[in-house]
Amino acid sequence: MNLKLIWQLLKKEATQIYNDHSILLALLAAPLLYFALMGSTYFNKDEENVSVGIVDLDNSHSSRAFLNKINATQKVDITHTYLDLNEAKNGLYRFDVQGLIHIPSGFENKLKAHESTPIGLILNNSKFLSSNDINKSVNLVAMDYAVESRENFFKSKEINPSLAAKKAQPIIAQIHAVYNPANNYGNFLLPALFILILHQTLLIGLSESVALDRKNNLIPFIFNDAPLSFLNYFFGKTGFYFLLYAAYTILTFFVIFPIFDLPLNNSMFTLITVSFLFFIATIFYGWFISSFFKSQARAMEVMAFTSYPVFLITGITWSFKDMPLVIQFMSNLIPLKPYFSFLKKETIMGVESNLYSNEIVHLLLLLLLGYVAVLLRFYYLKKQLLNRNVEVA
Amino acid sequence: MNWPVYHIFKREMQRLARQKSARNLYLIIPVIVFILLGLIYYKGALREVPIAVYDNDNSTLSRAYIKSLEASPSLNVTYYIASKDKLENVFVSNNVEGIFYIPKDFHNDVLKSIPTQIKIYTNSTNIVFGNLLYKSAQEVTQLLSAGVVVKNIAPLGINPDKIRGTVMPIAINTKVLANPQYNYVYYLLPGLATVLIQMILFFAASRAFNNEWKQDTYTDLFTTANGSVVTMLLGKYLAHLVFGLSLCGFLFAIVFPIFSIPIYGDIGSLLVLMLLFLTVNIALGFGISLLFKDEIIALDVAIFYNSPAFVFSGFTFPIWAMPWFNRWYAEVIPYTHFLTGFLKIYQLNTPFRFIIPELQKLSIFLCIAVIIIIIGLIINRKHIFLQPKMSTI
Known part of the structure; x- marks a missing residue:
């Protein structure tokens, strides 16, 4: 060389x-x-406050409380309120919102009567990240309701509150996102x-x-x-x-x-x-x-x-x-x-x-x-x- | 028919067909890249993500849990961790994306109503796996947990009709619009392919005029156009448009069917959007070409402007989660607006009126392109508007 x-x-x-x-x-x-x-x-590494629209046909204390809980999550921001599904669909088409939560009438009554209360979640899945985040947040809030409902049932059977809480969620999935803790x-x-x-x-x-x-x-x-x-x-x-x-x-x-x-x-x-x-x-x-x-x-x-x-x-x-x-x-x-x-x-x-x-x-x-x-x-x-x-x- | 326009069109078609660069851009690159992208994601959705399980309980319930994991279409138990294994190395040494740890006394604790936690570690260096594992782990665990709750509440006396409403009071009926299959080919290929179409057209158009100066063929162009810049622009535009539309045809009529990608929306609306999108990019390219006499500088500008288009489009990471400058930059790239309109039609099947805002924004880009063209014409007027003597040489 x-x-x-x-x-x-x-x-x-x-x-x-x-x-x-x-x-x-x-x-x-x-x-x-x-x-x-x-x-x-x-x-910022992650998204927050994904815009979500709601159609609350029940318009009750329970439906508002449920929606407030969803709105309180980090990922979801309820930005639009629609009067009916048609109007909501247009909002979704305009990309004003990435997802819709539809609460049918009778939500509160069914909830109080301990009947299964279906709600609609419509996701615009053209972008996976936002769609996943909305889905996750809504499901987590629904799970909170499930735990509360189970706990109340056990309490109603004169089981002490501490044991009722334990019985309500016997198995918990504790998920750790390794190497990227916030995933x-x-x-x-x-x-x-x-x-x-x-x-x-x-x-x-x-x-x-x-x-x-x-x-x-x-x-x-x-x-x-x-x-x-x-x-x-x-x-x-x-x-x-x-x-x-x-x-x-x-x-x-x-x-x-x-x-x-x-x-x-x-x-x-x-x-x-x-x-x-x-x-x-x-x-x-x-x-x-x-x-x-x-x-x-x-x-x-x-x-x-x-x-x-x-x-x-x-x-x-x-x-x-x-x-x-x-x-x-x-x-x-x-x-x-x-x-x-x-x-x-x-x-x-x-x-x-x-x-x-x-x-x-x-x-x-x-x-x-x-x-x-x-x-x-x-x-x-x-x-x-x-x-x-x-x-x- | 304006014959000079036709002559310029024909001349440009022949020029592009002869140019190695145009052959690379309009033929070789799209064929290779579109097919390659489709092949990368050809499986569409992730299935059977490999996971490892550490069963520290080895009980009936823990085995039932593992069976549930195995039954999940998203998971595949490929490794059973032994006590000698180093947990931190299991991900790499055993090629798994998740580790499920079932604690000792899992079954006994459930029987004694002591809440028990299944620890799940996800390899979130890739969030595609991380998200899928999170979802699947929650589903499997919650189902088992709910099953235990049902067994616990049944003997306490409950109307069978109320069991479901008590255990899971809010049932979420999820409707997924636009890619309900969560298919990655449907998700990524159209987005990536269209951004490449933008780049191809922009690059080719950014050399439309300066290359003529470089090759000393501008005088011939000027003469063929009878000295009319509008004729030159129109003829060249039509030629590039033909190539652009051919690319779109290749994408929608060949690549999409090969990878079974559906188009839900109206083809007519898609064509209008594509036409405007192609026109905007050709016009912007022409503007750059007229502005920068040196085609290498023009190409540099084109590469620098277009390369980040996909990242900024909000397709994989939302624009609202970006810092303000990036949000602004995203707005000044036509692809961002095209993509929104494209997703509306192609995946959400929206009526035409919903893409009008995107068409309006693309029209603004067209106006800007015209202004750039005019500035280019003014700056390089000596090279563009040849004197009669020159033009007849």
Whole structure:
């Protein structure tokens, strides 16, 4: 390896980035802007006060008390009162409310007579989060009524109040949402989202630069410049990206995670080291893919469209084992997959190191795969250039 | 027919067909990405989430409880925890998403009317599993608890007709509108695919004019249009609209049927909404293209503006739970408003009048696009309004 040559190439790359506003924007402005813009979207982490409409045809003390209890829950806010179901349906259609509670007449009488009292709950399930929250809140309040009713029954049979309370709810499900105690959306999505932002901006910036080199015949020029070995070229070309994203990694885990109150449960050294491996693998992949483009704009366009697929294919929002085998196979070829799994286990769950060693081995294998792919591609381009030069001569 | 418009339309269709970039955007990316997204979620709903059980009681009642867990379609008991297992590692080492801990003396405590708690730990690093486990655990536990209560109250003397009303006084009849199957393909694929359509059209349109300058073909365009900017805009608009509508056709007529995604609403209303949505994005893209002579800058602007559209649309996380700036940003992206109208028609099957507010908002975007186009025409007038001499070269 020729360190002087690597340093020259590194400086050349830095100058190219500095002079190209688009690459500069992708590498320096976009990560920070997206951190702020997209990260802050989930700053509150969870929703509260989902708007709900009511149709209270009973309009009794009991129905109002029931609705007040629902309104007192953190997640639900009764914002609209409708006179009938038709009017309510229109409110739902206008998206004024996400759900409707319909209390039929006779609610209070049935409740007092200890008869089963049906109420209607209509949910707009076009957005799962709000629909789930309304459903959960209404059911919890109904459960409170059930416990109270059972307790009153036992008391009426001259069982002492303390025992009556115990008999009313003999088995309780005590549910603990581990690793995300509030079971909120922010803690679930933000760690992966921050990594995705870094991953995508790196891919876009690098692909633009490599495509620009190919367009301007700079890769052949570099070959001609000196008899470079592959490693000299690669370290020189991508060293700047690695250093920049190493800095972003440190920023992410030391500044961004604490700002958003995200868990960092295990060894920071392991986390940073594996993150560096991940970014090296991403650089290999990025260089390999972008070496097929000769247009900066085309490289940008294609990379911009990979964001959603590469994020979703990792199974971060879905059950990985429930995806088709071919998709699982493809996912396993992407460095984000083992890295997300590692991040979850090491940083969020804080499990013992032997439980995430498979992910590190997986990442190393992908790094090797990326290296081989880049090496072969590099020598292919070199051979192509030499052949062209022979033809010209 | 205005023939120059037809000539521009034909010229643009041919230009787009020849361009590698347009082929990527209008053909390769949607085919790959739409199908990929559908395949990721092809199972639709989560079933048989793997759970582990620690039965510290090993009694008739605890076994009955485990049988109830096994009978639940959402749960699958895949591991029985032994006393030597470290509870904190069970999630990872046994690939389970939930742990159910049945305490010692569970059965005896129930018999003695001592309330007993079943501890349930959910792996909420993924809230999709967390929410499903919460719901299923509550259902199974409450059912068993209610069964115990019924057994306890029967001997105390109660009218059999009143048992249900006493144990569960409020019966919630839930009606789920818009995706009652809780199917993730129905939920996510249409949303993701339509945001990609917005991005595709916007990106392609943002290179409609500046690419002509870059390729030195603008003079030909100007001449073909007889020097009329309106003709140029109209001809190009129609060409992009044809491509946009083809994308919609591919989505609704091919991708939706492949993944059995139903459209509940009126196709005519959907077409009106889609037409306006496509028009807005094409027009905004044209505005950017006329404003920024450098197509790479135009593309940067298009990527930066469009990339967060899905996150800000309120589809997976509600807009009202976002900080004020993000709420404002969400409002200035056309996709946010399109999505509301789209969900109203496609999932709630609302009459046309309910999407009028969204159509009005999209029309405002169209006006803004026209203003941007005019500003672009003014700023780059020297490059747009060619002198007669120039135009005849």
